[in-house]
Amino acid sequence: xxxxxxxxxxxxxxxxxxxxxxxxxxxxxxxxxxxxxxxxxxxxxxxxxxxxxxxxxxxxxxxxxxxxxxxxxxxxxxxxxxxxxxxxxxxxxxxxxxxxxxxxxxxxxxxxxxxxxxxxxxxxxxxxxxxxxxx
Numbered sequence: 001x002x003x004x005x006x007x008x009x010x011x012x013x014x015x016x017x018x019x020x021x022x023x024x025x026x027x028x029x030x031x032x033x034x035x036x037x038x039x040x041x042x043x044x045x046x047x048x049x050x051x052x053x054x055x056x057x058x059x060x061x062x063x064x065x066x067x068x069x070x071x072x073x074x075x076x077x078x079x080x081x082x083x084x085x086x087x088x089x090x091x092x093x094x095x096x097x098x099x100x101x102x103x104x105x106x107x108x109x110x111x112x113x114x115x116x117x118x119x120x121x122x123x124x125x126x127x128x129x130x131x132x133x134x135x
Contacts (some may be wrong), residue, residue: 008055009039015093016042019127021049036070038041041080047128048080051095054111055087065108068098076089083126094120 009025013046016023023042039053054061068084075082083095094116101109123129 007129009053012040012051012053012075012085012093013042015123016040016049016127019123019129020044021047021127038071038082040085041078043080044127047126048078049083049126050075050078050080051083051085053085053087055091059088059113061086061088061111062104063101063111065103065107065109068101068109072098081126084109084111086111086116086120089117091117093123095123095126098122108114 007024013023013025021042021044023040026037026091029066032103038050040049040051041051044048050071051068052063054063063084068082071082071084074080075106082098086094086096088094091113096111096116098109100119101111102115104110
């Protein structure tokens with residue numbers, strides 16, 4: 001069962017502010033409007049993020065493709081990097097670019113916990129706080 005993500009969205013917004021990003025939950029995300037709005041929008045003047053948030057106590061999450069299409073549409077218009085932010089029980093936040101998420105036969109998205117743990121980015125990576133010095 002996918003639970004309501006408002007507490008998790010607030011947690012993510014706080015973590016983004018801690019990394020010097022202005023961040024907010026979109027007040028009308030989740031189908032409350034005809035406009036394509038992600039769950040969380042954040043930026044620091046250099047990096048702009050649009051995040052569709054999904055949380056679950058199970059080992060996989062399914063997402064209807066219109067939600068991710070809307071995330072990508074918003075991101076393109078706004079100039080943001082689109083991410084699917086997932087939080088499985090007992091994991092930290094993990095972020096997948098939509099094109100890196102697995103698709104089902106009916107074109108929806110499926111994110112399995114083990115795949116996300118192996119392939120997803122972490123918060124410091126998408127916020128640029130994980131920049132390594134290259135020599």
